[in-house]
Amino acid sequence: MSATISSSLRTVAALSGRPGRRASQPGGNKRAVAQPLAASAVTEAPPAVISPAPPRPVVGAPRRRGGRGVDGGADELVAWKSVRQERWEGALEVEGNLPTWLDGTYLRNGPGLWDLGDYGFRHLFDGYATLVRVSFRDGQAVGAHRQIESEAYKAARQHGKVCYREFSEVPKPDGFMSFVGQMASLFSGNSLTDNSNTGVVRLGDGRVLCLTETVKGSIVIDPDTLDTVSKFEYEDKLGGLIHSAHPIVTDTEFWTLIPDLIRPGYVVARMEAGSNERQFVGRVDCRGGPAPGWVHSFPVTENYVVVPEMPLRYCAANLLRAEPTPLYKFQWHLESGSYMHVMCKASGKIVASVEVPPFVTFHFINAYEEKDEEGRVTAIIADCCEHNADTSILDNLRLHNLRAFTGEDVLTDARVGRFRIPLDGSPFGELEAALDPEEHGRGMDMCSINPAHLGKEYRYAYACGARRPCNFPNTLTKIDLVEKTAKNWHEEGAVPSEPFFVPRPGAVEEDDGVAISMVSAKDGSGYALVLDAKTFKEIARAKFPYGLPYGLHCCWVPRDK
Numbered sequence: 001m002s003a004t005i006s007s008s009l010r011t012v013a014a015l016s017g018r019p020g021r022r023a024s025q026p027g028g029n030k031r032a033v034a035q036p037l038a039a040s041a042v043t044e045a046p047p048a049v050i051s052p053a054p055p056r057p058v059v060g061a062p063r064r065r066g067g068r069g070v071d072g073g074a075d076e077l078v079a080w081k082s083v084r085q086e087r088w089e090g091a092l093e094v095e096g097n098l099p100t101w102l103d104g105t106y107l108r109n110g111p112g113l114w115d116l117g118d119y120g121f122r123h124l125f126d127g128y129a130t131l132v133r134v135s136f137r138d139g140q141a142v143g144a145h146r147q148i149e150s151e152a153y154k155a156a157r158q159h160g161k162v163c164y165r166e167f168s169e170v171p172k173p174d175g176f177m178s179f180v181g182q183m184a185s186l187f188s189g190n191s192l193t194d195n196s197n198t199g200v201v202r203l204g205d206g207r208v209l210c211l212t213e214t215v216k217g218s219i220v221i222d223p224d225t226l227d228t229v230s231k232f233e234y235e236d237k238l239g240g241l242i243h244s245a246h247p248i249v250t251d252t253e254f255w256t257l258i259p260d261l262i263r264p265g266y267v268v269a270r271m272e273a274g275s276n277e278r279q280f281v282g283r284v285d286c287r288g289g290p291a292p293g294w295v296h297s298f299p300v301t302e303n304y305v306v307v308p309e310m311p312l313r314y315c316a317a318n319l320l321r322a323e324p325t326p327l328y329k330f331q332w333h334l335e336s337g338s339y340m341h342v343m344c345k346a347s348g349k350i351v352a353s354v355e356v357p358p359f360v361t362f363h364f365i366n367a368y369e370e371k372d373e374e375g376r377v378t379a380i381i382a383d384c385c386e387h388n389a390d391t392s393i394l395d396n397l398r399l400h401n402l403r404a405f406t407g408e409d410v411l412t413d414a415r416v417g418r419f420r421i422p423l424d425g426s427p428f429g430e431l432e433a434a435l436d437p438e439e440h441g442r443g444m445d446m447c448s449i450n451p452a453h454l455g456k457e458y459r460y461a462y463a464c465g466a467r468r469p470c471n472f473p474n475t476l477t478k479i480d481l482v483e484k485t486a487k488n489w490h491e492e493g494a495v496p497s498e499p500f501f502v503p504r505p506g507a508v509e510e511d512d513g514v515a516i517s518m519v520s521a522k523d524g525s526g527y528a529l530v531l532d533a534k535t536f537k538e539i540a541r542a543k544f545p546y547g548l549p550y551g552l553h554c555c556w557v558p559r560d561k
């Protein structure tokens, strides 16, 4: 073994917190991961354009080849192209200086594989989950990616076709009886996907969980190897086929919302760290109909859970349809009204339920309690990435639109929507932009905050913003909610993903830390970008030897936890 490769092996083992393994060692799945990890050593893996064909060895960093969503080759943005192989791991070339306090693992989840043989998926949210890992230690970085082995992904790989109901894709029935069978399995939840392609969270007990909108799509992974460990089984009687893809997770607890499609409403549940049992806390009945509003996420304060009810509502009929509708599994019911409900965490009682202006949001940023001089809570402030009550963002995110940027400014506007929900019994709440959206180019989504401010007053939010013209958020933005200004990072032609805030250990100031984003660059390359969260200037980038597809949400696993 050459000196370079053996030292690279040692570096990777040290950075990933585990001994270097060889392909020849026993250990099931794990043995293929830790090959010598110079850029030329890649694990044996099937091509990402998954088909029933047997796996073929791949040497060198993943390359792209011809095909609808897979092509790319050199010099072409690969944000919307399928990842080329199931897994890779290797030392990354670092440009700049990584802070030495940055000691742990950044994980990102997202839909990274949109091609099944010759068939290309239509929507960003359909892709099979790809995890990306960057482990930092002593100013160095090791990167990896790997597909999550959900039942949906394994079945697609085995049969070469969609076998479960995805966001916009459904399995094609082979005949009438098979159609009847599909309907039956839809009602039991069997045909819903477990393609856990949305979020990744570190639970208080250290387990790392990948999540999506379906309850069965909760999957435990190993943050070091990116192995799919097991299904996360909820050991309770709360049931539910779908839930909020973003739970609220702290060191001690986990809060979730379970929409009730039969008797329109939401169940609020809490799970203690270390447990698999969700406890019923309370129920919110919807005020509008005919179904609950989509709850991709929700915010909490120290004492309250905020339950949003937006006019973009689940639609049972659309769940059954074989072809996607303009709003997929949802329908827009402006006439049904928009509401914000507030539930007391301790009692499960609703303390406010107000009508608000129409809104469309997927991601709440944070919420906190507004108090008067005597310290009494007068209102709840809840902030979200708000799409001006326009559902077109779902259309923006069709892969055809993402791949076809003509220079025209087609990304729909978004803002920081700030709700004020009075607790004095008033029937109405307010919704306004928290700052002039021009500050962040009228693009705003995929947000993070300093976790120490979760549910509390806060000043800074980090998100993807826009420099126009564009068809997708193409900047990173740090929003100062006090000064009502934003600092923006931009690289021409690049697509950055969620800037994830990691606090410096021992930090006192809210923005003392870094924001980490994975960037798909214009020339087809990809790198983890580390910005100083205070100045919002680049301090380092850790370059992958290949470009990675766009991804969604992230978490941080500190080394000593």
Ligand SMILES: CC1=C(/C=C/C(C)=C/C=C/C(C)=C/C=C/C=C(C)/C=C/C=O)C(C)(C)CCC1
Pocket (backbone or CB within 6 Å): 125, 165, 166, 167, 192, 193, 198, 212, 213, 214, 242, 296, 319, 329, 362, 393, 444, 445, 446, 464, 473, 552
């Ligand atoms: C599979 C079923 C469903 C699945 C829904 C899924 C997978 C929804 C995923 C939603 C995501 C990832 C939303 C992200 C939004 C990001 C935005 C707006 C970014 C903007 C740009 O910066 C149901 C639909 C739940 C029905 C059952 C079956």
Ligand SMILES: [Fe+2]
Pocket (backbone or CB within 6 Å): 198, 245, 246, 296, 362, 363, 552, 553
């Ligand atoms: Fe999300």
